[in-house]
Amino acid sequence: VLLSVEDEGVSPMIFYRSDCADMALAPEDIDEAFIASARSIVVTGTHFSRPNSDAAQRKAIRIMKAKGGKVVFDIDYRPNLWGLAGHAEGFERYVKSDRVSAQLKTVLPDCDLIVGTEEEIMIASGADDCLSALKTIRSLSSATIVLKRGAMGCIVYDGPISDDLEDGVVGKGFPIEIYNVLGAGDAFMSGFLRGWLGGEDHATAATWANACGAFAVSRLLCAPEYPTFEELRFFLKHGSEHLALRKDEAINHI
Template sequence: MKFDLITFGRASIDLYSKNIGAEFNDIQLLSTAIGGSPVNISVGAQRLGLKTSIVTAIGNDPVGGFIINTLQQERVDVSLINTIEGTTSTAVVCGIVPPDKFPLVFYRDKAPDNYITIDMVNTIDFAQHRSFLMTGTALSVEPTRSAAIYATEKARAKGTTIFLDIDFRANLWHDVRAFGVTLRQYLPLCDIVIGTEEELLAMGLTDSDQVKIKDSAISSPTIEGDINVVIKQILSSGVKLLLVKTGAKGVIAYYPDGKEESIPGFPVEVVNVLGAGDSFASGFIYGYLQNWGTYKSARLANACGAWIVTKQGCSNYAPTYDEIIQFIEDKGGF
Protein backbone atom coordinates (compact mmCIF):
# COMPACT_ATOMS: atom_id res chain seq x y z
CA MET A 1 0.00 0.00 0.00
CA LYS A 2 1.18 3.50 -0.81
CA PHE A 3 -0.20 5.39 2.22
CA ASP A 4 -0.75 4.58 5.87
CA LEU A 5 -3.43 7.20 6.43
CA ILE A 6 -5.82 9.34 4.42
CA THR A 7 -7.79 12.08 6.17
CA PHE A 8 -10.93 13.89 4.98
CA GLY A 9 -12.29 17.34 5.82
CA ARG A 10 -11.48 20.99 6.37
CA ALA A 11 -8.26 22.89 5.79
CA SER A 12 -7.40 26.45 6.73
CA ILE A 13 -4.74 28.97 7.53
CA ASP A 14 -4.60 29.40 11.31
CA LEU A 15 -3.52 32.72 12.81
CA TYR A 16 -2.34 32.30 16.40
CA SER A 17 -1.86 35.06 18.91
CA LYS A 18 1.81 35.51 19.74
CA ASN A 19 0.83 37.63 22.74
CA ILE A 20 0.27 34.82 25.23
CA GLY A 21 -2.15 35.92 27.93
CA ALA A 22 -3.45 38.93 26.03
CA GLU A 23 -7.20 39.31 25.65
CA PHE A 24 -8.41 39.02 22.06
CA ASN A 25 -8.88 42.80 21.73
CA ASP A 26 -5.26 43.33 22.74
CA ILE A 27 -3.60 40.92 20.28
CA GLN A 28 -0.81 42.69 18.39
CA LEU A 29 1.07 39.87 16.67
CA LEU A 30 -0.12 36.71 14.91
CA SER A 31 1.79 33.67 13.66
CA THR A 32 0.69 31.59 10.69
CA ALA A 33 0.18 27.84 10.43
CA ILE A 34 -2.00 25.38 8.57
CA GLY A 35 -4.97 23.96 10.43
CA GLY A 36 -8.21 22.02 10.45
CA SER A 37 -8.36 18.63 12.18
CA PRO A 38 -7.61 16.53 9.05
CA VAL A 39 -4.60 18.73 8.27
CA ASN A 40 -3.26 18.62 11.83
CA ILE A 41 -3.71 14.86 12.05
CA SER A 42 -2.05 14.25 8.67
CA VAL A 43 0.96 16.39 9.58
CA GLY A 44 1.23 14.91 13.06
CA ALA A 45 1.12 11.34 11.77
CA GLN A 46 3.60 12.16 8.99
CA ARG A 47 6.09 13.57 11.51
CA LEU A 48 5.78 10.40 13.57
CA GLY A 49 6.69 8.32 10.53
CA LEU A 50 3.50 7.44 8.66
CA LYS A 51 2.88 8.23 5.00
CA THR A 52 -0.21 10.42 4.86
CA SER A 53 -2.57 11.98 2.35
CA ILE A 54 -5.51 14.37 2.70
CA VAL A 55 -8.80 14.93 0.89
CA THR A 56 -9.87 18.56 1.16
CA ALA A 57 -10.41 21.66 -0.98
CA ILE A 58 -9.02 25.16 -1.28
CA GLY A 59 -9.87 28.31 -3.19
CA ASN A 60 -7.84 29.62 -6.10
CA ASP A 61 -6.07 32.16 -3.91
CA PRO A 62 -2.80 32.79 -2.03
CA VAL A 63 -4.12 31.24 1.18
CA GLY A 64 -4.80 28.02 -0.71
CA GLY A 65 -1.27 28.22 -2.03
CA PHE A 66 0.05 28.62 1.51
CA ILE A 67 -1.84 25.51 2.62
CA ILE A 68 -0.52 23.43 -0.28
CA ASN A 69 3.05 24.68 0.10
CA THR A 70 3.15 24.00 3.83
CA LEU A 71 1.71 20.50 3.44
CA GLN A 72 4.31 19.75 0.78
CA GLN A 73 7.06 20.92 3.13
CA GLU A 74 5.68 18.44 5.67
CA ARG A 75 5.76 15.72 2.96
CA VAL A 76 1.99 15.16 3.17
CA ASP A 77 0.57 14.06 -0.20
CA VAL A 78 -1.55 16.86 -1.73
CA SER A 79 -2.68 15.12 -4.93
CA LEU A 80 -6.26 14.77 -3.61
CA ILE A 81 -6.68 18.44 -2.70
CA ASN A 82 -9.17 20.12 -5.03
CA THR A 83 -9.17 23.78 -6.08
CA ILE A 84 -12.74 25.07 -6.33
CA GLU A 85 -13.37 28.27 -8.27
CA GLY A 86 -15.72 30.80 -6.69
CA THR A 87 -14.72 29.86 -3.15
CA THR A 88 -12.28 31.42 -0.70
CA SER A 89 -9.75 29.44 1.31
CA THR A 90 -10.65 29.60 4.98
CA ALA A 91 -8.99 31.08 8.04
CA VAL A 92 -9.19 30.78 11.81
CA VAL A 93 -7.95 33.36 14.32
CA CYS A 94 -6.98 31.90 17.69
CA GLY A 95 -6.49 33.72 20.98
CA ILE A 96 -4.33 32.19 23.73
CA VAL A 97 -5.15 33.16 27.31
CA PRO A 98 -4.02 30.29 29.58
CA PRO A 99 -5.17 28.34 31.44
CA ASP A 100 -8.73 28.19 30.10
CA LYS A 101 -9.52 30.92 27.55
CA PHE A 102 -8.82 30.04 23.91
CA PRO A 103 -11.26 32.02 21.74
CA LEU A 104 -11.65 31.03 18.09
CA VAL A 105 -13.07 33.04 15.18
CA PHE A 106 -13.78 31.10 11.97
CA TYR A 107 -13.82 32.69 8.51
CA ARG A 108 -15.65 30.13 6.36
CA ASP A 109 -17.86 32.07 3.93
CA LYS A 110 -18.05 29.80 0.86
CA ALA A 111 -15.56 27.41 2.43
CA PRO A 112 -14.05 25.23 -0.33
CA ASP A 113 -14.14 22.06 1.80
CA ASN A 114 -17.94 22.39 1.90
CA TYR A 115 -17.99 21.66 -1.84
CA ILE A 116 -16.23 18.29 -2.06
CA THR A 117 -18.21 16.05 -4.41
CA ILE A 118 -18.78 12.37 -5.11
CA ASP A 119 -16.99 12.83 -8.44
CA MET A 120 -13.90 13.98 -6.54
CA VAL A 121 -14.09 10.90 -4.32
CA ASN A 122 -14.26 8.68 -7.40
CA THR A 123 -10.67 9.67 -8.23
CA ILE A 124 -9.36 8.05 -5.03
CA ASP A 125 -7.91 4.53 -5.00
CA PHE A 126 -8.70 3.46 -1.45
CA ALA A 127 -6.81 0.21 -1.94
CA GLN A 128 -3.68 2.35 -1.55
CA HIS A 129 -4.54 3.42 2.02
CA ARG A 130 -4.30 1.38 5.23
CA SER A 131 -6.52 3.68 7.30
CA PHE A 132 -9.06 6.45 6.75
CA LEU A 133 -9.96 9.24 9.16
CA MET A 134 -13.22 11.17 8.95
CA THR A 135 -13.96 14.29 11.00
CA GLY A 136 -17.41 15.25 12.21
CA THR A 137 -17.26 18.70 10.65
CA ALA A 138 -17.04 17.16 7.17
CA LEU A 139 -20.56 15.83 7.70
CA SER A 140 -22.09 19.23 8.46
CA VAL A 141 -23.22 20.33 4.96
CA GLU A 142 -23.91 19.07 1.46
CA PRO A 143 -22.41 18.17 -0.97
CA THR A 144 -19.45 17.29 1.25
CA ARG A 145 -21.61 15.20 3.59
CA SER A 146 -22.63 12.77 0.85
CA ALA A 147 -19.09 12.72 -0.54
CA ALA A 148 -17.74 11.92 2.94
CA ILE A 149 -20.17 9.05 3.48
CA TYR A 150 -19.48 7.71 -0.01
CA ALA A 151 -15.72 7.91 0.59
CA THR A 152 -16.12 5.97 3.83
CA GLU A 153 -18.17 3.29 2.10
CA LYS A 154 -15.51 2.92 -0.59
CA ALA A 155 -12.69 2.77 1.97
CA ARG A 156 -14.55 0.24 4.09
CA ALA A 157 -15.16 -1.96 1.05
CA LYS A 158 -11.39 -2.19 0.62
CA GLY A 159 -10.91 -3.34 4.20
CA THR A 160 -9.49 0.01 5.31
CA THR A 161 -9.69 0.79 9.05
CA ILE A 162 -12.13 3.67 9.60
CA PHE A 163 -11.45 6.25 12.32
CA LEU A 164 -13.92 8.96 13.30
CA ASP A 165 -12.74 12.06 15.15
CA ILE A 166 -16.01 13.53 16.42
CA ASP A 167 -14.73 17.12 16.01
CA PHE A 168 -17.77 19.08 17.24
CA ARG A 169 -17.84 22.75 16.23
CA ALA A 170 -21.27 24.11 17.12
CA ASN A 171 -21.01 27.17 14.88
CA LEU A 172 -20.52 25.05 11.75
CA TRP A 173 -23.93 23.34 11.97
CA HIS A 174 -27.28 24.90 11.05
CA ASP A 175 -28.73 23.27 14.19
CA VAL A 176 -26.53 21.75 16.91
CA ARG A 177 -29.01 18.89 17.29
CA ALA A 178 -28.37 17.91 13.68
CA PHE A 179 -24.82 17.06 14.70
CA GLY A 180 -25.93 14.07 16.76
CA VAL A 181 -28.58 12.99 14.26
CA THR A 182 -25.99 12.91 11.48
CA LEU A 183 -23.15 11.28 13.38
CA ARG A 184 -25.37 8.59 14.87
CA GLN A 185 -26.28 7.59 11.32
CA TYR A 186 -22.61 7.55 10.34
CA LEU A 187 -21.40 5.39 13.25
CA PRO A 188 -22.10 1.96 11.69
CA LEU A 189 -19.41 2.72 9.09
CA CYS A 190 -16.74 3.26 11.77
CA ASP A 191 -14.21 1.00 13.49
CA ILE A 192 -12.72 3.40 16.06
CA VAL A 193 -14.32 6.59 17.42
CA ILE A 194 -12.36 9.34 19.20
CA GLY A 195 -13.86 12.27 21.09
CA THR A 196 -13.93 14.36 24.24
CA GLU A 197 -16.61 14.01 26.90
CA GLU A 198 -18.20 17.22 25.57
CA GLU A 199 -18.24 15.91 22.01
CA LEU A 200 -19.98 12.73 23.11
CA LEU A 201 -22.60 14.77 24.93
CA ALA A 202 -23.11 16.81 21.75
CA MET A 203 -24.09 13.61 19.97
CA GLY A 204 -27.07 13.28 22.30
CA LEU A 205 -28.41 16.84 22.18
CA THR A 206 -32.18 17.30 22.14
CA ASP A 207 -32.26 21.00 23.07
CA SER A 208 -29.91 23.68 21.73
CA ASP A 209 -29.93 25.31 25.18
CA GLN A 210 -27.86 22.37 26.43
CA VAL A 211 -24.81 23.95 24.71
CA LYS A 212 -23.00 26.86 26.33
CA ILE A 213 -19.97 28.51 24.72
CA LYS A 214 -18.05 30.96 26.90
CA ASP A 215 -15.43 33.44 25.69
CA SER A 216 -15.83 32.18 22.07
CA ALA A 217 -14.09 28.93 23.09
CA ILE A 218 -15.81 26.99 20.30
CA SER A 219 -13.57 23.95 20.76
CA SER A 220 -14.39 23.66 24.49
CA PRO A 221 -18.16 24.06 25.00
CA THR A 222 -20.04 23.18 28.16
CA ILE A 223 -22.75 20.64 27.32
CA GLU A 224 -25.44 19.13 29.51
CA GLY A 225 -26.52 15.51 29.15
CA ASP A 226 -25.98 11.88 30.16
CA ILE A 227 -22.69 10.65 28.72
CA ASN A 228 -23.35 7.03 29.66
CA VAL A 229 -26.38 6.92 27.38
CA VAL A 230 -24.30 8.17 24.46
CA ILE A 231 -21.46 5.73 25.20
CA LYS A 232 -23.88 2.80 25.10
CA GLN A 233 -25.40 4.09 21.88
CA ILE A 234 -22.00 4.37 20.18
CA LEU A 235 -20.87 0.92 21.32
CA SER A 236 -24.12 -0.66 20.13
CA SER A 237 -23.63 0.77 16.63
CA GLY A 238 -20.94 -1.75 15.69
CA VAL A 239 -17.74 0.20 16.44
CA LYS A 240 -14.82 -1.81 17.80
CA LEU A 241 -13.42 0.81 20.15
CA LEU A 242 -14.44 4.16 21.65
CA LEU A 243 -11.77 6.48 23.05
CA VAL A 244 -13.06 9.21 25.36
CA LYS A 245 -10.47 11.92 26.01
CA THR A 246 -10.57 13.33 29.55
CA GLY A 247 -7.98 16.10 29.36
CA ALA A 248 -5.00 15.88 31.68
CA LYS A 249 -6.36 12.66 33.20
CA GLY A 250 -5.80 10.82 29.93
CA VAL A 251 -8.29 8.70 28.03
CA ILE A 252 -10.80 5.94 28.75
CA ALA A 253 -11.13 3.11 26.23
CA TYR A 254 -14.55 1.49 25.95
CA TYR A 255 -15.16 -1.83 24.21
CA PRO A 256 -18.44 -3.38 22.96
CA ASP A 257 -18.13 -6.29 25.42
CA GLY A 258 -18.35 -3.86 28.35
CA LYS A 259 -14.63 -3.72 29.11
CA GLU A 260 -13.21 -0.33 30.12
CA GLU A 261 -9.57 0.69 30.29
CA SER A 262 -8.16 3.95 31.72
CA ILE A 263 -4.90 5.13 30.19
CA PRO A 264 -3.24 7.95 32.19
CA GLY A 265 -2.00 11.18 30.66
CA PHE A 266 1.15 13.21 31.17
CA PRO A 267 0.86 16.23 33.48
CA VAL A 268 2.28 19.39 31.88
CA GLU A 269 1.83 23.14 32.18
CA VAL A 270 -0.79 24.23 29.66
CA VAL A 271 -0.04 27.04 27.22
CA ASN A 272 -2.60 26.31 24.49
CA VAL A 273 -5.14 23.48 24.28
CA LEU A 274 -5.94 24.05 20.59
CA GLY A 275 -4.83 21.10 18.49
CA ALA A 276 -4.20 18.73 21.38
CA GLY A 277 -6.99 16.41 20.28
CA ASP A 278 -5.63 16.27 16.74
CA SER A 279 -2.18 15.43 18.04
CA PHE A 280 -3.76 12.71 20.18
CA ALA A 281 -5.38 11.19 17.08
CA SER A 282 -2.08 11.25 15.18
CA GLY A 283 -0.37 9.40 18.00
CA PHE A 284 -3.06 6.80 18.46
CA ILE A 285 -3.31 6.02 14.75
CA TYR A 286 0.47 5.64 14.57
CA GLY A 287 0.50 3.17 17.45
CA TYR A 288 -2.53 1.29 16.16
CA LEU A 289 -0.93 0.80 12.75
CA GLN A 290 2.19 -0.55 14.47
CA ASN A 291 -0.02 -3.16 16.23
CA TRP A 292 0.96 -1.78 19.61
CA GLY A 293 -2.36 -2.47 21.31
CA THR A 294 -4.77 0.04 22.81
CA TYR A 295 -2.88 0.88 26.01
CA LYS A 296 0.50 1.66 24.44
CA SER A 297 -1.09 3.43 21.47
CA ALA A 298 -3.18 5.59 23.81
CA ARG A 299 -0.16 6.42 25.98
CA LEU A 300 1.63 7.65 22.87
CA ALA A 301 -1.51 9.60 21.95
CA ASN A 302 -1.70 11.16 25.41
CA ALA A 303 1.96 12.13 25.15
CA CYS A 304 1.40 13.79 21.77
CA GLY A 305 -1.54 15.76 23.19
CA ALA A 306 0.50 16.79 26.24
CA TRP A 307 3.37 17.88 23.98
CA ILE A 308 1.11 20.17 21.96
CA VAL A 309 -0.57 21.90 24.91
CA THR A 310 2.84 23.25 25.94
CA LYS A 311 3.22 24.98 22.55
CA GLN A 312 1.72 28.03 20.83
CA GLY A 313 0.24 26.21 17.84
CA CYS A 314 -0.95 22.91 16.36
CA SER A 315 0.61 20.97 13.50
CA ASN A 316 3.60 23.31 13.21
CA TYR A 317 4.68 22.11 16.67
CA ALA A 318 3.83 18.41 16.24
CA PRO A 319 6.59 16.14 17.58
CA THR A 320 8.73 13.73 15.60
CA TYR A 321 8.85 10.11 16.71
CA ASP A 322 12.22 10.50 18.41
CA GLU A 323 11.10 13.65 20.22
CA ILE A 324 7.92 12.10 21.62
CA ILE A 325 9.63 8.86 22.67
CA GLN A 326 12.22 10.92 24.58
CA PHE A 327 9.35 12.91 26.14
CA ILE A 328 7.70 9.67 27.30
CA GLU A 329 10.94 8.24 28.65
CA ASP A 330 11.65 11.45 30.56
CA LYS A 331 8.25 11.10 32.24
CA GLY A 332 8.52 7.48 33.27
CA GLY A 333 7.97 5.56 30.03
CA PHE A 334 4.92 3.82 28.63
Protein backbone atom coordinates in the same frame (compact mmCIF):
# COMPACT_ATOMS: atom_id res chain seq x y z
CA VAL B 1 -9.13 30.63 13.31
CA LEU B 2 -8.17 33.79 15.18
CA LEU B 3 -6.90 33.13 18.69
CA SER B 4 -5.94 35.74 21.26
CA VAL B 5 -3.98 34.78 24.36
CA GLU B 6 -5.11 37.21 27.05
CA ASP B 7 -4.02 35.42 30.20
CA GLU B 8 -3.39 31.96 31.55
CA GLY B 9 -6.43 29.90 30.62
CA VAL B 10 -8.11 32.81 28.81
CA SER B 11 -7.87 32.51 25.03
CA PRO B 12 -10.90 33.91 23.18
CA MET B 13 -11.25 32.43 19.69
CA ILE B 14 -13.08 33.44 16.55
CA PHE B 15 -13.72 30.36 14.44
CA TYR B 16 -14.61 31.47 10.92
CA ARG B 17 -14.79 29.05 8.01
CA SER B 18 -16.67 30.19 4.93
CA ASP B 19 -16.26 28.53 1.53
CA CYS B 20 -12.85 27.11 2.45
CA ALA B 21 -11.39 24.36 0.28
CA ASP B 22 -12.03 21.37 2.52
CA MET B 23 -15.69 22.30 3.04
CA ALA B 24 -16.11 22.41 -0.75
CA LEU B 25 -15.17 18.73 -1.05
CA ALA B 26 -17.69 16.86 -3.21
CA PRO B 27 -18.15 13.21 -4.25
CA GLU B 28 -16.53 13.83 -7.63
CA ASP B 29 -13.35 14.89 -5.80
CA ILE B 30 -12.96 11.45 -4.24
CA ASP B 31 -10.39 9.35 -6.12
CA GLU B 32 -11.44 5.74 -5.65
CA ALA B 33 -8.00 4.31 -6.44
CA PHE B 34 -6.32 6.69 -4.02
CA ILE B 35 -8.71 5.85 -1.18
CA ALA B 36 -8.41 2.13 -1.89
CA SER B 37 -4.61 2.38 -1.67
CA ALA B 38 -4.82 3.35 2.01
CA ARG B 39 -5.23 1.10 5.04
CA SER B 40 -7.55 3.56 6.75
CA ILE B 41 -9.39 6.85 6.38
CA VAL B 42 -10.40 9.44 8.96
CA VAL B 43 -13.74 11.19 8.56
CA THR B 44 -14.79 14.10 10.73
CA GLY B 45 -18.03 15.38 12.17
CA THR B 46 -17.22 18.83 10.81
CA HIS B 47 -17.47 17.60 7.24
CA PHE B 48 -20.84 15.95 7.80
CA SER B 49 -22.22 19.46 8.44
CA ARG B 50 -22.47 20.29 4.71
CA PRO B 51 -24.36 18.19 2.13
CA ASN B 52 -21.51 18.11 -0.40
CA SER B 53 -18.75 17.14 2.03
CA ASP B 54 -21.13 14.73 3.79
CA ALA B 55 -21.67 12.93 0.48
CA ALA B 56 -17.93 12.95 -0.25
CA GLN B 57 -17.09 11.37 3.08
CA ARG B 58 -19.77 8.72 2.72
CA LYS B 59 -18.37 7.82 -0.71
CA ALA B 60 -14.91 7.44 0.82
CA ILE B 61 -16.37 5.26 3.58
CA ARG B 62 -18.03 2.97 1.04
CA ILE B 63 -14.77 2.58 -0.86
CA MET B 64 -12.78 1.84 2.28
CA LYS B 65 -15.33 -0.66 3.60
CA ALA B 66 -15.44 -2.47 0.25
CA LYS B 67 -11.65 -2.70 0.29
CA GLY B 68 -11.63 -4.07 3.84
CA GLY B 69 -9.82 -1.10 5.38
CA LYS B 70 -10.49 0.76 8.60
CA VAL B 71 -12.84 3.73 9.02
CA VAL B 72 -11.97 6.17 11.80
CA PHE B 73 -14.52 8.75 12.95
CA ASP B 74 -13.24 11.89 14.66
CA ILE B 75 -16.54 13.31 15.96
CA ASP B 76 -14.98 16.80 16.02
CA TYR B 77 -18.18 18.63 16.96
CA ARG B 78 -18.13 22.39 16.38
CA PRO B 79 -21.61 23.84 16.93
CA ASN B 80 -20.96 27.00 14.93
CA LEU B 81 -20.22 24.97 11.80
CA TRP B 82 -23.67 23.41 12.13
CA GLY B 83 -25.28 26.84 12.42
CA LEU B 84 -25.90 26.43 16.16
CA ALA B 85 -23.57 29.17 17.42
CA GLY B 86 -21.92 32.34 16.11
CA HIS B 87 -18.36 32.76 14.88
CA ALA B 88 -17.31 34.29 18.20
CA GLU B 89 -18.36 31.13 20.06
CA GLY B 90 -15.34 29.24 18.76
CA PHE B 91 -14.73 27.64 22.15
CA GLU B 92 -18.37 26.61 22.59
CA ARG B 93 -18.00 22.86 22.22
CA TYR B 94 -21.49 21.62 23.01
CA VAL B 95 -24.96 22.65 21.92
CA LYS B 96 -27.53 19.85 22.05
CA SER B 97 -29.15 19.21 18.68
CA ASP B 98 -31.40 16.32 17.71
CA ARG B 99 -30.72 17.12 14.06
CA VAL B 100 -26.95 16.77 14.44
CA SER B 101 -27.26 13.64 16.56
CA ALA B 102 -29.56 11.97 14.04
CA GLN B 103 -27.11 12.67 11.22
CA LEU B 104 -24.01 11.50 13.10
CA LYS B 105 -25.72 8.32 14.28
CA THR B 106 -25.96 7.16 10.67
CA VAL B 107 -22.16 7.17 10.46
CA LEU B 108 -21.51 5.00 13.52
CA PRO B 109 -22.30 1.52 12.12
CA ASP B 110 -19.60 1.83 9.46
CA CYS B 111 -16.83 2.79 11.89
CA ASP B 112 -13.94 0.75 13.26
CA LEU B 113 -12.71 3.49 15.61
CA ILE B 114 -14.73 6.36 17.12
CA VAL B 115 -12.92 9.18 18.94
CA GLY B 116 -14.45 12.08 20.86
CA THR B 117 -14.60 14.14 24.01
CA GLU B 118 -17.40 13.64 26.52
CA GLU B 119 -19.45 16.33 24.77
CA GLU B 120 -18.77 14.82 21.37
CA ILE B 121 -19.73 11.34 22.52
CA MET B 122 -23.04 12.82 23.72
CA ILE B 123 -23.80 14.64 20.47
CA ALA B 124 -22.98 11.55 18.40
CA SER B 125 -25.42 9.49 20.45
CA GLY B 126 -28.10 12.02 21.37
CA ALA B 127 -27.83 11.01 25.03
CA ASP B 128 -27.63 13.49 27.90
CA ASP B 129 -24.84 11.88 29.92
CA CYS B 130 -21.57 10.26 28.99
CA LEU B 131 -22.28 6.72 30.18
CA SER B 132 -25.63 6.55 28.41
CA ALA B 133 -23.97 7.99 25.33
CA LEU B 134 -21.33 5.26 25.29
CA LYS B 135 -24.01 2.58 25.63
CA THR B 136 -26.04 4.09 22.79
CA ILE B 137 -23.00 4.20 20.52
CA ARG B 138 -22.19 0.60 21.39
CA SER B 139 -25.73 -0.43 20.44
CA LEU B 140 -25.10 1.03 16.99
CA SER B 141 -21.48 0.10 16.42
CA SER B 142 -18.91 -2.52 17.39
CA ALA B 143 -16.11 0.02 16.92
CA THR B 144 -13.38 0.69 19.44
CA ILE B 145 -14.43 3.87 21.26
CA VAL B 146 -11.92 6.38 22.62
CA LEU B 147 -13.23 8.87 25.18
CA LYS B 148 -10.96 11.91 25.41
CA ARG B 149 -10.89 13.56 28.85
CA GLY B 150 -8.41 16.40 28.47
CA ALA B 151 -5.90 16.57 31.31
CA MET B 152 -7.34 13.32 32.69
CA GLY B 153 -6.18 11.42 29.62
CA CYS B 154 -8.51 9.01 27.85
CA ILE B 155 -10.38 5.72 28.17
CA VAL B 156 -10.53 3.09 25.42
CA TYR B 157 -13.52 0.75 25.21
CA ASP B 158 -13.79 -2.55 23.36
CA GLY B 159 -16.79 -4.80 23.80
CA PRO B 160 -19.81 -4.10 26.03
CA ILE B 161 -20.04 -0.86 28.04
CA SER B 162 -20.48 -1.51 31.76
CA ASP B 163 -22.04 0.81 34.35
CA ASP B 164 -18.56 1.93 35.41
CA LEU B 165 -17.19 4.72 33.21
CA GLU B 166 -13.64 3.74 34.18
CA ASP B 167 -14.13 0.15 33.01
CA GLY B 168 -11.89 0.41 29.98
CA VAL B 169 -8.23 0.86 29.16
CA VAL B 170 -7.38 4.05 31.03
CA GLY B 171 -4.63 6.17 29.50
CA LYS B 172 -3.44 8.71 32.04
CA GLY B 173 -2.71 12.28 31.07
CA PHE B 174 0.62 14.01 31.52
CA PRO B 175 1.09 16.92 33.96
CA ILE B 176 1.79 19.78 31.60
CA GLU B 177 1.25 23.52 31.29
CA ILE B 178 -1.65 24.33 28.98
CA TYR B 179 -0.38 27.09 26.70
CA ASN B 180 -2.43 26.77 23.51
CA VAL B 181 -5.14 24.14 23.03
CA LEU B 182 -5.51 24.60 19.26
CA GLY B 183 -4.74 21.37 17.45
CA ALA B 184 -4.65 19.19 20.55
CA GLY B 185 -7.29 16.83 19.17
CA ASP B 186 -5.44 16.26 15.91
CA ALA B 187 -2.20 15.63 17.80
CA PHE B 188 -4.01 13.12 20.02
CA MET B 189 -5.42 11.37 16.96
CA SER B 190 -2.01 11.14 15.30
CA GLY B 191 -0.52 9.45 18.34
CA PHE B 192 -3.40 7.03 18.75
CA LEU B 193 -3.44 6.05 15.08
CA ARG B 194 0.34 5.49 15.08
CA GLY B 195 -0.23 2.85 17.73
CA TRP B 196 -3.60 1.47 16.63
CA LEU B 197 -2.71 1.02 12.98
CA GLY B 198 0.75 -0.21 13.93
CA GLY B 199 -0.61 -3.14 15.92
CA GLU B 200 0.21 -1.78 19.39
CA ASP B 201 -2.12 -2.53 22.29
CA HIS B 202 -4.68 0.04 23.39
CA ALA B 203 -2.63 1.09 26.43
CA THR B 204 0.34 1.99 24.23
CA ALA B 205 -1.82 3.79 21.67
CA ALA B 206 -3.49 5.77 24.48
CA THR B 207 -0.12 6.71 25.98
CA TRP B 208 1.19 7.94 22.64
CA ALA B 209 -2.03 9.87 22.03
CA ASN B 210 -1.94 11.60 25.41
CA ALA B 211 1.73 12.46 25.03
CA CYS B 212 1.17 13.96 21.57
CA GLY B 213 -1.69 16.01 23.01
CA ALA B 214 0.58 17.20 25.81
CA PHE B 215 3.15 18.41 23.28
CA ALA B 216 0.47 20.27 21.34
CA VAL B 217 -0.98 22.19 24.29
CA SER B 218 2.44 22.99 25.76
CA ARG B 219 3.87 24.54 22.61
CA LEU B 220 2.77 27.74 20.91
CA LEU B 221 2.04 26.68 17.36
CA CYS B 222 -0.34 24.05 16.06
CA ALA B 223 0.58 21.27 13.60
CA PRO B 224 4.19 22.46 13.00
CA GLU B 225 5.03 21.70 16.63
CA TYR B 226 3.50 18.26 17.00
CA PRO B 227 6.22 15.88 18.19
CA THR B 228 8.24 13.76 15.83
CA PHE B 229 8.32 10.08 16.76
CA GLU B 230 11.88 10.60 18.02
CA GLU B 231 10.74 13.43 20.30
CA LEU B 232 7.84 11.31 21.50
CA ARG B 233 10.05 8.35 22.38
CA PHE B 234 12.57 10.59 24.16
CA PHE B 235 9.81 12.20 26.24
CA LEU B 236 8.28 8.86 27.21
CA LYS B 237 11.68 7.43 28.17
CA HIS B 238 13.21 10.41 29.95
CA GLY B 239 10.28 12.66 30.82
CA SER B 240 10.89 16.37 31.18
CA GLU B 241 11.69 18.65 34.09
CA HIS B 242 9.69 21.35 32.34
CA LEU B 243 5.91 21.54 32.56
CA ALA B 244 6.25 23.74 29.47
CA LEU B 245 7.73 21.41 26.85
CA ARG B 246 8.53 24.33 24.55
CA LYS B 247 11.22 25.25 27.11
CA ASP B 248 12.82 21.79 27.14
CA GLU B 249 15.97 22.28 25.08
CA ALA B 250 16.89 18.59 25.18
CA ILE B 251 13.65 17.67 23.43
CA ASN B 252 13.64 20.66 21.13
CA HIS B 253 17.11 19.85 19.78
CA ILE B 254 16.43 16.22 18.90
